[in-house]
Amino acid sequence: MQSDARLSISWTATSLALVCLALAGLPDVSGLAFDRQAILGGEVWRLWTGHWVHFSNQQLLLDTSTLVLAAAVAQREFGPRFITKVLVFGMPALSIGLLLVAPELDYYRGASGLVMLLAFVAGAAYWSRKPGLRAVLVMLGLVVAVKAILDAAGFESDMTGLPSGVRVAWQAHVLGAGIGWASARLKLKNLQ
Numbered sequence: 107m108q109s110d111a112r113l114s115i116s117w118t119a120t121s122l123a124l125v126c127l128a129l130a131g132l133p134d135v136s137g138l139a140f141d142r143q144a145i146l147g148g149e150v151w152r153l154w155t156g157h158w159v160h161f162s163n164q165q166l167l168l169d170t171s172t173l174v175l176a177a178a179v180a181q182r183e184f185g186p187r188f189i190t191k192v193l194v195f196g197m198p199a200l201s202i203g204l205l206l207v208a209p210e211l212d213y214y215r216g217a218s219g220l221v222m223l224l225a226f227v228a229g230a231a232y233w234s235r236k237p238g239l240r241a242v243l244v245m246l247g248l249v250v251a252v253k254a255i256l257d258a259a260g261f262e263s264d265m266t267g268l269p270s271g272v273r274v275a276w277q278a279h280v281l282g283a284g285i286g287w288a289s290a291r292l293k294l295k296n297l298q
Contacts, residue, residue, distance in 0.1 A: 114181060140213060142205065193223075203285070250279070
């Protein structure tokens with residue numbers, strides 16, 4: 107585990123954020139979005155690329171900025187190689203999870219599930235390394251849980267700038283959190 111007090115840029119997450127920003131300039135990104143029927147029909151690249159495209163510029167900016175920040179914190183704890191692996195394997199794992207647990211979700215765009223994944227990677231490291239922060243981590247976890255419950259119940263926020271009729275895919279946040287926590291805990295167990 108890394109112990110440097112400084113945050114360093116995760117080039118993997120920064121590159122992913124730049125890809126997201128570049129794709130936002132294309133006139134039609136529907137061929138990259140998570141589309142349940144297209145994936146089940148064999149378009150497996152969408153397991154990765156659905157996290158690269160967004161419904162709005164506001165969602166894009168929120169996702170990419172928090173992605174880079176969460177990756178920097180997580181990378182400080184685990185190093186760049188682990189963060190790269192967790193993103194490369196986390197994207198399809200998250201998408202496959204959505205296929206399995208959210209059959210009503212036909213379309214998905216966004217990197218917020220990856221943000222949760224990286225935030226929970228960092229949280230798992232802090233849980234182990236800094237027991238004095240556990241109360242804060244529990245409170246942050248409760249905030250995430252309440253937000254997921256509100257999203258699942260249909261309470262909408264203007265924060266994401268999603269178009270009318272598009273709801274927050276709270277399942278992606280929950281799955282990202284679970285995948286991130288489990289990945290970090292496995293890594294920590296292997297370091298012992």
